[in-house]
Amino acid sequence: MNDAPQAGTAPLIALLAGEDSGDQLGADLIAALRARYPAARFVGIGGSRMQAEGFESWYDIRELSLFGLAEVLSHLPRLLRLRKELVARLLAAKPAVVVGIDAPDFNLGVEQRLKQAGLRTVHYVSPSVWAWREHRAEKIGRSADRVLCLFPMEPAIYARHGVDARFTGHPLADRFPLVSDRAAAREALQLPQDAPVLAVLPGSRGSELARLGGPFLDAARRVAAALPGLRVVIPAANPRMLEQLRALLARVPQDATAPLLLDGQAHLAMQAADVVLLASGTATLEALLAKRPMVVGYRVAPASYRVAKLLRMLKT
Known part of the structure; x- marks a missing residue:
């Protein structure tokens, strides 16, 4: 070289x-x-x-x-x-x-x-x-x-x-300051300063959203039911994911606590959040750099799981 x-x-x-x-x-x-x-x-x-x-x-x-x-x-x-x-x-x-x-x-x-x-x-x-x-x-x-x-x-x-x-x-x-400014991030996203905020990031691929979108939104609804005033923020990784998320959210009831769907702005969403629910991947490093506690999940296709298990490729 x-x-x-x-x-x-x-x-x-x-x-x-x-x-x-x-x-x-x-x-x-x-x-x-x-x-x-x-x-x-x-x-x-x-x-x-x-x-x-x-x-x-x-x-x-x-x-x-x-x-x-x-x-x-x-x-x-x-x-x-x-x-x-x-x-x-x-x-x-x-x-x-x-x-x-x-x-x-x-x-x-x-x-x-x-x-x-x-x-x-x-x-x-x-x-x-x-x-x-x-x-x-x-x-x-x-x-x-x-x-x-x-x-x-x-x-x-x-x-x-x-x-x-x-x-x-x-x-x-x-891309992240050493100390994330939660107040400034909430102001930029027009979120209340005194409400609990959950950021939900179900992945950047269509296949990820197809498998994780439903369970992640269901988890967010359960948390919202147990935590009055919770605001849920969902940043879309790209325009294609934005359309898929809109279609997914259209199937669930919309009210005052409906998730806030963002076109991008994942870093702001993480910095505004108290906790992040996300798909395993690069976003986990981003949440770490934002210094936010996270819950990480993933779901592979059933056929992928069976092949990986058969070949003993899984480590948990």
Whole structure:
């Protein structure tokens, strides 16, 4: 990786993001790279945040926003066709570097093919090798020339397997003050200062909302029944989720205590809340940075659960 583009040049940089959190990481990365390479062109797969930074997305990011064995298997033929087409397109474009942002099940396969063909590859966001299956580090090294890690303990794990990994820090750390101002957040969202507030975040994927939306809203209703005056705030991760949440809320009775549905503003909702109910994922780190107590839940597809249990992949 020593022959990086010189500052002042106009490199073509490919970024591959597979979900909402990756889109935010990609947007931050584009902004940082553009400060060094103002004339750089960014292409690949990304969402609205990356596109707002001038990114040229070749495919809709929703093509990769899948989670769970069952969901991936049901879309496998389409994903394989997309990957084959994407690899061919990247080989023809010959970018200075290809950065796969998270989404390891898709991106690592793409990166490996590109690396074998002579392109430089980087994987941004290490899979949880520190939690389980450390041996994956060696496999990741066969796909990526360098791994960019969000947590400080990760590079040492890769070093044991001869993989070049660098600690970058987590961009989310810059998005929260050391002490969150609950009063200011409530004022911004027009919430009463003296009422208990519950923030509900049922995920950023349609499949997550389909499985978690009902149970999470039911839990919120039960808490509201036991805690008079409770205000429930639900920030939508993206416009698609906003429409799904509106449809979900339309099925339940609306009164003065009806949830407040927000278009984005998840960080404000967390800072305004007394407690956060959320889907396991990046949002758990956000709630930690907001210094709010949280209840974390998740539900996978039944087929995914059965396969994972059969293969003894579950750790609880």
